[in-house]
Amino acid sequence: MHLFFLNSFCQKSESVNISFDVVFKNNPIVLHDSTYNSNDGNSIKFETLKFYISNIQLFQNEAAVYTEQNSFHLIDVSDTSSQNIFLKLTNGISFNKIKFNLGIDSITNVAGAMGGDLDPTKGMYWTWQSGYINFKMEGICNTCTDSKKNFVFHLGGYQYPFNPLQKVELKTTVNSFKIILDLNKFFTAVDLKKQKHIMSPCADAVILSQQLAKCFSIK
Protein backbone atom coordinates (compact mmCIF):
# COMPACT_ATOMS: atom_id res chain seq x y z
CA MET A 1 0.00 0.00 0.00
CA HIS A 2 2.75 2.32 1.04
CA LEU A 3 4.76 1.51 -2.07
CA PHE A 4 1.78 2.06 -4.35
CA PHE A 5 1.19 5.49 -2.85
CA LEU A 6 4.84 6.45 -3.26
CA ASN A 7 4.83 5.23 -6.80
CA SER A 8 1.83 7.29 -7.90
CA PHE A 9 3.15 10.31 -6.05
CA CYS A 10 6.45 10.15 -7.90
CA GLN A 11 4.75 9.93 -11.28
CA LYS A 12 2.82 13.18 -11.11
CA SER A 13 3.94 15.01 -14.23
CA GLU A 14 3.55 18.46 -15.71
CA SER A 15 4.34 17.45 -19.23
CA VAL A 16 4.57 14.33 -21.33
CA ASN A 17 6.98 13.59 -24.17
CA ILE A 18 5.98 10.94 -26.63
CA SER A 19 8.08 9.80 -29.52
CA PHE A 20 6.75 7.55 -32.23
CA ASP A 21 9.20 4.97 -33.56
CA VAL A 22 8.16 3.12 -36.69
CA VAL A 23 10.20 -0.08 -36.89
CA PHE A 24 10.44 -3.42 -38.64
CA LYS A 25 11.31 -5.99 -36.02
CA ASN A 26 13.90 -3.94 -34.12
CA ASN A 27 15.13 -1.80 -36.98
CA PRO A 28 13.90 1.75 -37.45
CA ILE A 29 12.33 2.22 -40.86
CA VAL A 30 14.28 4.37 -43.30
CA LEU A 31 12.48 5.25 -46.53
CA HIS A 32 13.73 4.44 -50.05
CA ASP A 33 17.00 2.60 -49.40
CA SER A 34 16.71 0.00 -46.68
CA THR A 35 15.18 -3.42 -47.26
CA TYR A 36 13.30 -5.27 -44.52
CA ASN A 37 12.64 -9.00 -44.45
CA SER A 38 9.46 -10.36 -42.95
CA ASN A 39 9.18 -13.80 -41.37
CA ASP A 40 7.19 -15.13 -44.31
CA GLY A 41 9.74 -14.30 -46.98
CA ASN A 42 8.74 -10.81 -48.11
CA SER A 43 11.50 -8.33 -48.64
CA ILE A 44 10.09 -4.85 -48.45
CA LYS A 45 11.19 -1.30 -49.19
CA PHE A 46 9.18 1.70 -48.05
CA GLU A 47 8.64 4.82 -50.17
CA THR A 48 5.96 6.67 -48.20
CA LEU A 49 4.84 6.10 -44.65
CA LYS A 50 2.65 8.52 -42.74
CA PHE A 51 -0.39 8.29 -40.54
CA TYR A 52 -2.66 10.29 -38.25
CA ILE A 53 -2.74 10.01 -34.48
CA SER A 54 -5.64 11.94 -32.96
CA ASN A 55 -7.62 12.53 -29.78
CA ILE A 56 -4.80 11.75 -27.33
CA GLN A 57 -6.05 11.16 -23.81
CA LEU A 58 -4.39 10.13 -20.55
CA PHE A 59 -6.30 7.92 -18.16
CA GLN A 60 -5.97 7.02 -14.50
CA ASN A 61 -7.74 3.69 -14.44
CA GLU A 62 -11.05 4.44 -16.17
CA ALA A 63 -11.08 8.20 -15.63
CA ALA A 64 -9.76 10.56 -18.31
CA VAL A 65 -7.35 12.92 -16.55
CA TYR A 66 -6.11 14.75 -19.64
CA THR A 67 -7.53 15.31 -23.13
CA GLU A 68 -5.39 17.11 -25.68
CA GLN A 69 -7.27 19.92 -27.43
CA ASN A 70 -7.23 20.05 -31.21
CA SER A 71 -5.43 16.74 -31.12
CA PHE A 72 -4.39 15.87 -34.66
CA HIS A 73 -0.87 14.71 -35.43
CA LEU A 74 0.47 13.57 -38.76
CA ILE A 75 3.37 11.21 -38.04
CA ASP A 76 5.57 11.14 -41.13
CA VAL A 77 8.58 8.81 -41.27
CA SER A 78 10.31 11.24 -43.65
CA ASP A 79 10.12 14.06 -41.07
CA THR A 80 11.65 13.26 -37.66
CA SER A 81 10.20 16.35 -36.00
CA SER A 82 6.69 15.04 -36.74
CA GLN A 83 7.42 11.96 -34.63
CA ASN A 84 7.63 13.80 -31.32
CA ILE A 85 4.55 14.90 -29.43
CA PHE A 86 4.72 17.11 -26.37
CA LEU A 87 1.74 17.36 -24.06
CA LYS A 88 1.66 20.29 -21.66
CA LEU A 89 -0.41 19.32 -18.65
CA THR A 90 -2.03 22.09 -16.62
CA ASN A 91 -1.62 20.38 -13.26
CA GLY A 92 0.60 17.57 -12.14
CA ILE A 93 -1.48 14.49 -12.77
CA SER A 94 -0.98 10.76 -12.44
CA PHE A 95 -1.96 8.39 -15.18
CA ASN A 96 -1.54 4.76 -16.03
CA LYS A 97 -2.90 4.59 -19.57
CA ILE A 98 -2.76 6.50 -22.85
CA LYS A 99 -5.49 6.26 -25.46
CA PHE A 100 -5.49 7.68 -28.96
CA ASN A 101 -7.13 7.17 -32.31
CA LEU A 102 -5.34 5.88 -35.36
CA GLY A 103 -6.96 8.09 -37.99
CA ILE A 104 -9.40 10.99 -38.19
CA ASP A 105 -12.90 10.93 -36.72
CA SER A 106 -16.02 11.26 -38.86
CA ILE A 107 -16.99 14.72 -37.59
CA THR A 108 -13.62 16.15 -38.63
CA ASN A 109 -13.97 14.38 -41.96
CA VAL A 110 -17.03 16.44 -42.89
CA ALA A 111 -15.94 19.73 -41.30
CA GLY A 112 -14.45 21.38 -44.40
CA ALA A 113 -10.95 22.73 -44.98
CA MET A 114 -8.56 22.76 -42.04
CA GLY A 115 -4.97 23.81 -41.50
CA GLY A 116 -1.86 22.49 -39.79
CA ASP A 117 -1.46 18.73 -40.00
CA LEU A 118 -4.98 18.51 -41.47
CA ASP A 119 -4.21 20.82 -44.41
CA PRO A 120 -5.04 19.06 -47.69
CA THR A 121 -1.54 19.88 -48.97
CA LYS A 122 -0.27 17.17 -46.58
CA GLY A 123 -1.33 14.59 -49.17
CA MET A 124 -3.66 12.85 -46.75
CA TYR A 125 -7.00 14.00 -48.19
CA TRP A 126 -8.71 12.23 -51.06
CA THR A 127 -9.64 14.58 -53.85
CA TRP A 128 -12.14 12.53 -55.87
CA GLN A 129 -14.17 11.57 -52.84
CA SER A 130 -14.08 13.52 -49.59
CA GLY A 131 -12.31 12.01 -46.63
CA TYR A 132 -8.98 11.74 -44.89
CA ILE A 133 -6.50 8.95 -45.50
CA ASN A 134 -5.76 7.70 -41.97
CA PHE A 135 -2.74 5.63 -42.90
CA LYS A 136 -0.66 5.92 -46.06
CA MET A 137 2.00 3.33 -46.82
CA GLU A 138 3.59 2.78 -50.22
CA GLY A 139 6.55 0.68 -51.19
CA ILE A 140 8.02 -2.20 -53.14
CA CYS A 141 7.88 -5.88 -52.29
CA ASN A 142 9.57 -8.85 -54.00
CA THR A 143 6.43 -10.97 -53.79
CA CYS A 144 4.04 -8.34 -55.21
CA THR A 145 2.83 -9.75 -58.49
CA ASP A 146 2.41 -6.71 -60.75
CA SER A 147 5.19 -5.38 -62.96
CA LYS A 148 6.18 -2.54 -60.65
CA LYS A 149 6.08 -4.85 -57.63
CA ASN A 150 4.58 -2.10 -55.57
CA PHE A 151 2.09 -2.04 -52.75
CA VAL A 152 -0.15 0.93 -51.98
CA PHE A 153 -2.21 1.13 -48.83
CA HIS A 154 -4.29 4.28 -48.49
CA LEU A 155 -6.50 3.34 -45.59
CA GLY A 156 -9.20 5.86 -44.75
CA GLY A 157 -12.82 6.88 -45.03
CA TYR A 158 -15.41 7.62 -42.38
CA GLN A 159 -18.82 6.45 -43.59
CA TYR A 160 -20.59 3.39 -42.27
CA PRO A 161 -19.93 0.51 -42.89
CA PHE A 162 -16.36 1.32 -43.93
CA ASN A 163 -15.10 3.46 -41.07
CA PRO A 164 -11.54 2.26 -40.37
CA LEU A 165 -10.85 4.57 -37.40
CA GLN A 166 -9.11 2.55 -34.63
CA LYS A 167 -8.79 3.17 -30.92
CA VAL A 168 -5.43 2.27 -29.41
CA GLU A 169 -4.88 1.87 -25.67
CA LEU A 170 -1.46 1.38 -24.05
CA LYS A 171 -0.30 1.20 -20.45
CA THR A 172 2.23 3.73 -19.19
CA THR A 173 2.90 5.69 -16.02
CA VAL A 174 6.03 7.63 -16.98
CA ASN A 175 6.15 11.09 -18.54
CA SER A 176 8.54 10.28 -21.34
CA PHE A 177 8.05 7.22 -23.47
CA LYS A 178 8.25 5.73 -26.91
CA ILE A 179 5.31 4.36 -28.85
CA ILE A 180 6.53 1.67 -31.19
CA LEU A 181 4.73 0.73 -34.40
CA ASP A 182 6.21 -2.58 -35.53
CA LEU A 183 5.21 -3.21 -39.15
CA ASN A 184 6.65 -6.72 -39.13
CA LYS A 185 3.47 -7.75 -37.31
CA PHE A 186 1.37 -6.10 -40.04
CA PHE A 187 3.22 -7.71 -42.94
CA THR A 188 3.08 -11.08 -41.22
CA ALA A 189 -0.71 -10.76 -41.04
CA VAL A 190 -1.17 -9.48 -44.61
CA ASP A 191 -0.80 -11.60 -47.71
CA LEU A 192 0.82 -9.23 -50.21
CA LYS A 193 0.06 -11.57 -53.08
CA LYS A 194 -3.64 -11.00 -52.53
CA GLN A 195 -3.76 -7.58 -50.95
CA LYS A 196 -1.48 -4.89 -52.23
CA HIS A 197 -3.56 -1.99 -53.59
CA ILE A 198 -6.18 -0.35 -51.39
CA MET A 199 -6.97 3.24 -52.26
CA SER A 200 -10.58 3.77 -51.23
CA PRO A 201 -12.85 3.18 -48.25
CA CYS A 202 -13.76 -0.53 -48.20
CA ALA A 203 -14.09 -3.58 -45.94
CA ASP A 204 -10.41 -4.53 -46.44
CA ALA A 205 -9.32 -1.04 -45.38
CA VAL A 206 -11.14 -1.62 -42.10
CA ILE A 207 -9.54 -5.05 -41.58
CA LEU A 208 -6.02 -3.79 -42.33
CA SER A 209 -6.53 -0.83 -40.00
CA GLN A 210 -7.49 -3.26 -37.24
CA GLN A 211 -4.25 -5.15 -37.92
CA LEU A 212 -2.24 -1.93 -37.71
CA ALA A 213 -3.83 -0.94 -34.40
CA LYS A 214 -2.49 -4.20 -32.94
CA CYS A 215 1.07 -3.31 -33.96
CA PHE A 216 1.48 -0.50 -31.41
CA SER A 217 3.36 -1.06 -28.18
CA ILE A 218 5.04 1.12 -25.60
CA LYS A 219 8.66 1.29 -24.46
Add this chain to the structure above:
Amino acid sequence: MRKYAIVFLCFFLFAFVIKESLFTVPEYFPIPVYDFSKNPLTENKILLGRTLFYEPMLSKNNTISCESCHSPFSAFTHIDHTLSHGIHDSIGTRNSPALMNLAWQKYFMWDGAVNNLDMQALAPISHPSEMGSSINEVVEKLNTSEKYRKLFYKAYGDNTATGEKTLKAISQFMLTLVSANSKYDKVMRRESNFTEQEANGYLLFKNNCASCHTEPLFTNGNFENNGLPMDLLLEDIGRMKVTSNKNDSLKFKVPSLRNIEYSYPYMHDGRFKKLSEVLNHYTNGIQPSKTLATQLKHGIQLSSNEKVDIITFLLTLSDNEFVFNPKFQYPK
Protein backbone atom coordinates in the same frame (compact mmCIF):
# COMPACT_ATOMS: atom_id res chain seq x y z
CA MET B 1 -25.83 35.74 -16.15
CA ARG B 2 -28.25 38.23 -17.70
CA LYS B 3 -25.41 40.59 -18.49
CA TYR B 4 -23.67 37.81 -20.37
CA ALA B 5 -26.85 37.07 -22.26
CA ILE B 6 -27.12 40.70 -23.40
CA VAL B 7 -23.47 40.84 -24.42
CA PHE B 8 -23.95 37.62 -26.33
CA LEU B 9 -27.08 38.94 -28.00
CA CYS B 10 -25.32 42.16 -29.05
CA PHE B 11 -22.43 40.18 -30.43
CA PHE B 12 -24.83 37.95 -32.32
CA LEU B 13 -26.74 40.90 -33.80
CA PHE B 14 -23.51 42.63 -34.72
CA ALA B 15 -22.22 39.48 -36.41
CA PHE B 16 -25.53 39.11 -38.21
CA VAL B 17 -25.48 42.67 -39.55
CA ILE B 18 -21.92 42.26 -40.84
CA LYS B 19 -22.73 38.95 -42.41
CA GLU B 20 -25.96 40.19 -43.90
CA SER B 21 -24.24 42.73 -46.07
CA LEU B 22 -22.13 39.99 -47.68
CA PHE B 23 -24.60 37.13 -47.54
CA THR B 24 -28.34 37.38 -47.08
CA VAL B 25 -30.72 34.49 -46.54
CA PRO B 26 -33.95 35.21 -48.44
CA GLU B 27 -36.78 35.03 -45.92
CA TYR B 28 -38.53 32.09 -47.60
CA PHE B 29 -35.25 30.05 -47.82
CA PRO B 30 -34.25 27.46 -45.22
CA ILE B 31 -31.24 27.89 -42.88
CA PRO B 32 -27.96 27.39 -44.81
CA VAL B 33 -26.13 24.09 -44.42
CA TYR B 34 -22.66 25.68 -44.66
CA ASP B 35 -21.10 26.48 -41.28
CA PHE B 36 -20.19 30.16 -41.66
CA SER B 37 -18.73 30.25 -38.14
CA LYS B 38 -15.75 28.22 -39.39
CA ASN B 39 -15.19 30.54 -42.34
CA PRO B 40 -16.70 33.97 -41.63
CA LEU B 41 -17.13 36.00 -44.81
CA THR B 42 -15.07 39.13 -45.35
CA GLU B 43 -14.87 41.30 -48.43
CA ASN B 44 -11.16 40.63 -48.91
CA LYS B 45 -11.53 36.87 -48.62
CA ILE B 46 -14.42 36.91 -51.10
CA LEU B 47 -12.27 38.96 -53.48
CA LEU B 48 -9.39 36.49 -53.10
CA GLY B 49 -11.78 33.60 -53.76
CA ARG B 50 -13.25 35.35 -56.78
CA THR B 51 -9.77 35.98 -58.18
CA LEU B 52 -8.87 32.31 -57.62
CA PHE B 53 -12.12 31.22 -59.29
CA TYR B 54 -10.99 32.94 -62.50
CA GLU B 55 -7.33 31.86 -62.11
CA PRO B 56 -5.91 29.50 -64.77
CA MET B 57 -2.88 28.87 -62.51
CA LEU B 58 -5.10 26.38 -60.76
CA SER B 59 -4.41 24.02 -63.66
CA LYS B 60 -1.16 22.24 -64.42
CA ASN B 61 -0.32 24.26 -67.54
CA ASN B 62 -2.11 27.48 -66.54
CA THR B 63 -4.88 27.11 -69.13
CA ILE B 64 -8.02 26.11 -67.23
CA SER B 65 -9.77 28.02 -64.46
CA CYS B 66 -12.94 27.19 -62.55
CA GLU B 67 -14.69 29.61 -64.89
CA SER B 68 -13.71 27.46 -67.90
CA CYS B 69 -16.52 25.07 -66.95
CA HIS B 70 -18.53 27.42 -64.73
CA SER B 71 -19.16 30.66 -66.63
CA PRO B 72 -21.37 33.30 -65.05
CA PHE B 73 -23.49 33.92 -68.14
CA SER B 74 -24.68 30.30 -68.10
CA ALA B 75 -25.43 30.31 -64.36
CA PHE B 76 -21.90 29.03 -63.75
CA THR B 77 -21.93 25.97 -65.92
CA HIS B 78 -20.70 25.19 -69.43
CA ILE B 79 -23.25 25.07 -72.21
CA ASP B 80 -21.43 24.11 -75.38
CA HIS B 81 -20.98 20.42 -74.74
CA THR B 82 -22.60 17.50 -73.01
CA LEU B 83 -19.54 16.43 -71.01
CA SER B 84 -17.04 18.84 -69.46
CA HIS B 85 -13.82 19.67 -71.24
CA GLY B 86 -10.53 20.07 -69.40
CA ILE B 87 -6.78 20.32 -69.75
CA HIS B 88 -5.18 19.18 -73.06
CA ASP B 89 -8.66 19.04 -74.65
CA SER B 90 -9.57 16.04 -72.55
CA ILE B 91 -13.23 15.25 -72.04
CA GLY B 92 -14.64 14.30 -68.67
CA THR B 93 -17.42 11.87 -67.86
CA ARG B 94 -20.09 14.26 -66.61
CA ASN B 95 -21.86 17.51 -67.39
CA SER B 96 -20.61 20.36 -65.21
CA PRO B 97 -23.34 21.51 -62.84
CA ALA B 98 -24.59 25.09 -62.53
CA LEU B 99 -23.35 26.84 -59.38
CA MET B 100 -25.81 28.73 -57.20
CA ASN B 101 -27.21 28.69 -53.68
CA LEU B 102 -24.33 26.44 -52.64
CA ALA B 103 -24.64 27.47 -48.99
CA TRP B 104 -27.77 25.28 -48.88
CA GLN B 105 -26.17 22.26 -50.51
CA LYS B 106 -25.09 19.32 -48.37
CA TYR B 107 -23.35 17.19 -51.00
CA PHE B 108 -21.42 18.17 -54.10
CA MET B 109 -20.84 16.42 -57.42
CA TRP B 110 -23.54 14.44 -59.24
CA ASP B 111 -22.85 11.45 -56.99
CA GLY B 112 -22.32 13.45 -53.77
CA ALA B 113 -18.69 12.34 -53.52
CA VAL B 114 -17.71 15.64 -51.91
CA ASN B 115 -19.08 16.32 -48.43
CA ASN B 116 -18.24 19.99 -47.88
CA LEU B 117 -18.09 23.01 -50.17
CA ASP B 118 -14.53 23.71 -48.97
CA MET B 119 -13.31 20.40 -50.36
CA GLN B 120 -15.08 20.64 -53.72
CA ALA B 121 -12.31 22.48 -55.57
CA LEU B 122 -9.80 19.71 -54.76
CA ALA B 123 -11.55 17.37 -57.18
CA PRO B 124 -11.28 19.42 -60.41
CA ILE B 125 -7.82 20.73 -59.45
CA SER B 126 -6.52 17.16 -59.16
CA HIS B 127 -8.51 15.39 -61.88
CA PRO B 128 -6.27 14.52 -64.84
CA SER B 129 -9.07 15.42 -67.31
CA GLU B 130 -9.97 18.70 -65.62
CA MET B 131 -7.09 20.78 -64.26
CA GLY B 132 -4.48 18.03 -63.88
CA SER B 133 -2.69 19.69 -60.99
CA SER B 134 -2.65 19.27 -57.21
CA ILE B 135 -3.43 21.56 -54.30
CA ASN B 136 0.28 21.45 -53.35
CA GLU B 137 1.30 22.64 -56.79
CA VAL B 138 -1.36 25.38 -56.73
CA VAL B 139 -0.27 26.62 -53.29
CA GLU B 140 3.35 26.64 -54.43
CA LYS B 141 2.48 28.76 -57.49
CA LEU B 142 0.38 31.16 -55.44
CA ASN B 143 3.24 31.64 -53.00
CA THR B 144 5.56 32.75 -55.79
CA SER B 145 3.05 35.25 -57.19
CA GLU B 146 3.39 38.84 -56.04
CA LYS B 147 -0.27 39.45 -56.88
CA TYR B 148 -1.49 36.60 -54.71
CA ARG B 149 0.87 37.35 -51.85
CA LYS B 150 -0.81 40.75 -51.65
CA LEU B 151 -4.31 39.28 -51.93
CA PHE B 152 -3.60 36.67 -49.25
CA TYR B 153 -2.17 39.37 -46.99
CA LYS B 154 -5.30 41.49 -47.39
CA ALA B 155 -7.53 38.51 -46.76
CA TYR B 156 -5.71 36.78 -43.92
CA GLY B 157 -3.13 39.26 -42.58
CA ASP B 158 -0.42 36.85 -43.73
CA ASN B 159 0.89 36.62 -47.27
CA THR B 160 1.50 32.85 -47.22
CA ALA B 161 -1.00 30.67 -49.04
CA THR B 162 -1.95 27.31 -47.54
CA GLY B 163 -4.35 24.63 -48.72
CA GLU B 164 -6.87 25.59 -46.07
CA LYS B 165 -6.78 29.32 -46.84
CA THR B 166 -6.97 28.76 -50.60
CA LEU B 167 -9.95 26.42 -50.38
CA LYS B 168 -11.80 28.54 -47.84
CA ALA B 169 -11.38 31.66 -49.97
CA ILE B 170 -12.82 29.85 -53.00
CA SER B 171 -15.73 28.75 -50.77
CA GLN B 172 -16.30 32.35 -49.73
CA PHE B 173 -16.81 33.47 -53.32
CA MET B 174 -18.99 30.49 -54.16
CA LEU B 175 -21.16 31.14 -51.10
CA THR B 176 -21.98 34.60 -52.41
CA LEU B 177 -23.49 33.08 -55.57
CA VAL B 178 -27.06 33.37 -54.32
CA SER B 179 -29.81 33.33 -56.93
CA ALA B 180 -33.11 34.57 -55.49
CA ASN B 181 -34.23 37.28 -57.83
CA SER B 182 -36.08 35.48 -60.58
CA LYS B 183 -39.66 36.26 -61.51
CA TYR B 184 -40.66 33.29 -59.33
CA ASP B 185 -38.95 34.98 -56.36
CA LYS B 186 -40.65 38.27 -57.12
CA VAL B 187 -44.01 36.51 -57.18
CA MET B 188 -43.18 34.86 -53.84
CA ARG B 189 -42.37 38.30 -52.46
CA ARG B 190 -45.60 39.68 -53.97
CA GLU B 191 -43.66 42.08 -56.16
CA SER B 192 -44.93 40.51 -59.38
CA ASN B 193 -47.63 38.14 -60.69
CA PHE B 194 -47.52 35.02 -62.83
CA THR B 195 -49.32 35.11 -66.17
CA GLU B 196 -52.20 32.68 -66.49
CA GLN B 197 -50.00 30.22 -68.35
CA GLU B 198 -47.17 30.50 -65.81
CA ALA B 199 -49.65 30.02 -62.96
CA ASN B 200 -51.01 26.91 -64.63
CA GLY B 201 -47.47 25.64 -65.20
CA TYR B 202 -46.69 26.30 -61.53
CA LEU B 203 -49.68 24.24 -60.46
CA LEU B 204 -48.69 21.38 -62.77
CA PHE B 205 -45.12 21.65 -61.52
CA LYS B 206 -46.24 21.40 -57.90
CA ASN B 207 -48.32 18.33 -58.67
CA ASN B 208 -45.80 16.49 -60.84
CA CYS B 209 -42.24 17.68 -60.19
CA ALA B 210 -41.95 19.33 -56.79
CA SER B 211 -41.47 16.22 -54.66
CA CYS B 212 -37.89 16.07 -55.98
CA HIS B 213 -37.45 19.64 -57.24
CA THR B 214 -38.71 21.12 -54.00
CA GLU B 215 -39.20 24.86 -53.55
CA PRO B 216 -37.61 27.25 -52.87
CA LEU B 217 -34.26 25.70 -53.88
CA PHE B 218 -35.95 23.50 -56.51
CA THR B 219 -34.13 20.44 -55.27
CA ASN B 220 -34.73 18.21 -52.26
CA GLY B 221 -30.96 17.63 -52.06
CA ASN B 222 -31.40 13.86 -52.40
CA PHE B 223 -30.12 11.28 -54.84
CA GLU B 224 -32.67 9.77 -57.20
CA ASN B 225 -32.81 7.49 -60.21
CA ASN B 226 -34.95 9.39 -62.71
CA GLY B 227 -35.20 6.53 -65.17
CA LEU B 228 -32.53 7.49 -67.69
CA PRO B 229 -31.27 4.51 -69.67
CA MET B 230 -27.58 4.01 -68.82
CA ASP B 231 -25.10 5.37 -71.35
CA LEU B 232 -23.23 2.18 -72.23
CA LEU B 233 -19.99 3.98 -73.02
CA LEU B 234 -19.87 5.90 -69.75
CA GLU B 235 -21.40 3.13 -67.59
CA ASP B 236 -21.97 5.69 -64.85
CA ILE B 237 -23.57 4.06 -61.80
CA GLY B 238 -23.89 7.41 -59.97
CA ARG B 239 -24.18 7.42 -56.20
CA MET B 240 -23.31 3.73 -55.92
CA LYS B 241 -19.75 4.59 -56.88
CA VAL B 242 -19.44 6.47 -53.60
CA THR B 243 -21.43 4.25 -51.25
CA SER B 244 -20.86 0.79 -52.84
CA ASN B 245 -24.52 0.23 -52.01
CA LYS B 246 -26.63 -1.51 -54.69
CA ASN B 247 -29.65 0.53 -53.62
CA ASP B 248 -27.84 3.64 -54.85
CA SER B 249 -27.27 2.34 -58.36
CA LEU B 250 -28.06 4.92 -61.08
CA LYS B 251 -28.98 7.58 -58.53
CA PHE B 252 -27.72 11.11 -59.12
CA LYS B 253 -28.13 14.28 -57.12
CA VAL B 254 -31.38 16.08 -57.91
CA PRO B 255 -30.22 19.34 -59.53
CA SER B 256 -31.81 22.69 -58.79
CA LEU B 257 -34.00 23.99 -61.63
CA ARG B 258 -33.20 27.61 -60.95
CA ASN B 259 -31.72 29.32 -64.03
CA ILE B 260 -32.44 26.21 -66.05
CA GLU B 261 -33.00 28.36 -69.15
CA TYR B 262 -29.31 29.31 -69.06
CA SER B 263 -27.78 26.01 -68.00
CA TYR B 264 -28.47 23.53 -70.82
CA PRO B 265 -27.69 20.78 -71.69
CA TYR B 266 -29.48 18.75 -69.02
CA MET B 267 -28.86 15.60 -66.96
CA HIS B 268 -25.58 14.30 -65.47
CA ASP B 269 -24.28 13.45 -68.93
CA GLY B 270 -25.85 16.42 -70.72
CA ARG B 271 -27.88 14.15 -72.99
CA PHE B 272 -30.84 16.56 -73.44
CA LYS B 273 -30.38 19.93 -75.12
CA LYS B 274 -33.90 21.25 -74.65
CA LEU B 275 -36.40 21.38 -71.82
CA SER B 276 -39.00 19.76 -74.08
CA GLU B 277 -36.72 16.71 -74.39
CA VAL B 278 -36.50 16.54 -70.61
CA LEU B 279 -40.28 16.58 -70.23
CA ASN B 280 -40.66 14.00 -73.00
CA HIS B 281 -38.30 11.76 -71.04
CA TYR B 282 -40.52 12.00 -67.96
CA THR B 283 -43.69 11.23 -69.92
CA ASN B 284 -42.39 8.62 -72.38
CA GLY B 285 -38.80 7.65 -71.67
CA ILE B 286 -38.65 6.29 -68.11
CA GLN B 287 -36.58 3.11 -67.93
CA PRO B 288 -37.90 0.81 -65.19
CA SER B 289 -35.33 -0.48 -62.67
CA LYS B 290 -35.11 -1.51 -59.02
CA THR B 291 -33.83 1.85 -57.86
CA LEU B 292 -36.21 4.03 -59.92
CA ALA B 293 -37.68 6.93 -57.90
CA THR B 294 -41.07 5.77 -56.56
CA GLN B 295 -42.74 8.92 -57.93
CA LEU B 296 -41.75 7.83 -61.44
CA LYS B 297 -42.93 4.21 -61.30
CA HIS B 298 -45.82 5.08 -63.59
CA GLY B 299 -44.14 7.93 -65.43
CA ILE B 300 -45.65 11.40 -65.46
CA GLN B 301 -48.80 12.06 -67.50
CA LEU B 302 -48.80 15.43 -69.24
CA SER B 303 -50.48 16.69 -72.40
CA SER B 304 -48.36 18.67 -74.85
CA ASN B 305 -50.12 21.88 -73.76
CA GLU B 306 -49.36 21.09 -70.16
CA LYS B 307 -45.69 20.58 -71.03
CA VAL B 308 -45.59 24.00 -72.64
CA ASP B 309 -47.16 25.50 -69.52
CA ILE B 310 -44.58 23.83 -67.26
CA ILE B 311 -41.76 25.14 -69.42
CA THR B 312 -43.29 28.61 -69.27
CA PHE B 313 -43.21 28.32 -65.50
CA LEU B 314 -39.62 27.02 -65.52
CA LEU B 315 -38.56 30.12 -67.42
CA THR B 316 -39.71 32.22 -64.46
CA LEU B 317 -36.78 30.68 -62.56
CA SER B 318 -34.32 32.64 -64.70
CA ASP B 319 -32.46 35.18 -62.58
CA ASN B 320 -31.03 37.77 -64.92
CA GLU B 321 -29.49 39.81 -62.12
CA PHE B 322 -27.69 36.73 -60.86
CA VAL B 323 -26.20 35.91 -64.22
CA PHE B 324 -25.05 39.46 -64.90
CA ASN B 325 -24.16 40.49 -61.35
CA PRO B 326 -20.91 42.49 -61.73
CA LYS B 327 -19.73 41.20 -58.32
CA PHE B 328 -19.56 37.70 -59.77
CA GLN B 329 -17.66 38.52 -62.95
CA TYR B 330 -13.93 38.42 -63.64
CA PRO B 331 -12.29 40.77 -61.12
CA LYS B 332 -10.65 43.60 -63.04
